[in-house]
């Protein structure tokens with residue numbers, strides 16, 4: 001009785017090395033400028049070229065400006081990194097979506113959007129949020145640069161098999177609760193290492209009824225639980241999303257593909273190493289108050305007691321105290337974007353809230369679409385006009401303030417409500433204090449200038 | 455690439471008993487713009503080691519001259535967050551050869567092993583006891599034997615065995631990496647592709 005994870009894993013096993021290490025075949029390799037230069041150097045040192053260049057796709061996202069992308073990158077080190085990727089892709093015949101290309105964007109946004117991500121695949125990328133692609137029923141996980149070199153050189157990597165976990169979210173979600181709240185709720189319950197050593201399958205009615213965008217948000221943050229990745233069995237919703245995507249087979253080939261994809265399910269009797277059950281009704285809008293994504297509360301709850309030195313250190317960094325309510329806390333920075341919440345559905349939610357309102361005068365907001373396609377859609381759907389009218393500026397695609405490698409940094413000491421995935425110390429800029437939220441709370445803070453009830 | 459062979463390590467430790475140390479702390483993102491692997495040690499724990507004016511934070515253990523050695527002792531879930539291998543490079547470049555913690559994040563553990571940095575999981579009890587002994591006497595040394603998979607506190611004789619998978623252990627002991635192995639496996643991989651093409655990667659080819 002196999003789980004979905006086992007089914008996909010077994011089909012990709014090239015060789016078993018010892019009781020835990022295997023050689024796993026990788027269908028799709030995604031790369032970006034930051035974690036690859038040293039990998040190309042490593043394979044060059046071995047005197048080999050990329051083994052299967054057609055199965056690798058590259059984009060520039062982590063280290064790119066979100067303004068004036070048509071001009072040369074000002075920061076010399078960033079420019080050099082992007083140029084190095086461009087050269088490496090040319091040398092090895094790898095498809096590359098650089099700045100200005102209509103397919104450019106955050107690597108985990110463009111994969112699904114182009115249909116590069118398809119059910120049953122193994123997908124890796126030198127980025128921990130590769131787990132996002134699991135929303136399509138794939139085994140997708142982040143890898144280090146040495147492993148990027150392995151995949152470039154052999155389309156395979158040496159890995160150990162994780163244990164399996166199932167997280168079932170049954171019932172129905174409350175009004176104003178979305179996928180981000182669901183995963184922050186799970187993180188609060190299981191902690192930021194609750195999934196270490198596991199690969200998660202998400203299931204249950206809440207997941208079944210969730211959009212593909214929402215499923216991506218959930219799978220995206222599997223890594224925040226410490227899991228290698230998280231996946232969801234493909235269903236009609238998945239097939240509808242993929243239909244007519246650029247890289248997805250068309251016509252009868254699509255019908256054949258769907259036949260095959262529809263079989264990708266855990267068998268009813270399959271046993272997971274660990275299982276958790278949540279009910280949708282218990283989930284409320286969430287916000288984090290600490291320095292790891294497991295440190296979250298319901299917006300209307302108070303900050304719990306710090307149990308140990310690490311918690312105390314986190315509260316001291318954030319400038320909060322146990323027992324304090326976050327409601328009313330003034331916040332000067334808002335970031336909407338990232339591979340967690342930088343897709344069109346997220347911008348629709350923000351637009352819907354801010355329509356006819358004005359940005360609070362204390363707020364500086366970064367609205368950063370996940371990809372060129374998302375930006376196009378924002379324009380096509382008339383959302384750009386809504387944002388302009390609210391005094392909210394929409395920037396060009398990239399990772400931006402999610403990791404603050406480019407100029408988009410939150411100043412030291414400032415709070416930022418952010419739709420991204422990590423609230424680590426200094427993640428959004430040295431000394432910056434991040435509060436993770438869903439798109440709706442981000443919109444509310446942009447308008448109100450402080451944390452409010454939803 | 456030939457690496458240093460790892461087998462027997464004897465050293466005092468640098469204690470950093472904080473849980474959930476993420477790779478953004480180990481090496482902040484703004485230092486990831488390099489295209490080679492060198493020099494990351496300078497920015498290891500940058501924002502904990504130095505204040506805003508680049509003066510060393512005297513309270514931070516790595517700046518405390520009492521604590522020396524090639525072993526870092528950390529809290530649970532060490533290396534969580536970003537997959538950046540730069541974190542392993544930075545620790546190694548700074549001079550660490552071993553990180554001991556009650557638990558590690560999965561990707562960090564693999565990155566460390568791929569770079570000759572040995573991640574060792576010990577019980578919380580032994581971690582606490584090593585910490586206490588080091589606080590009392592910073593010259594307390596540990597003896598690590600990879601062959602036996604053991605860690606011993608020299609002065610007290612406390613000892614524990616740790617787990618490591620057999621394949622990775624032999625890579626470390628022989629200074630080998632996975633890349634050579636996979637490159638010579640290419641013919642087998644081609645065979646696999648032929649056999650599996652219809653099943654697995656059919657839709658890739660369209």
Ligand code: SF4
Pocket residue numbers: 061062106107108127129337338339340398399402403420421
């Ligand atoms: S948006 Fe943030 S989390 Fe996502 S890939 Fe970019 S840096 Fe990583």
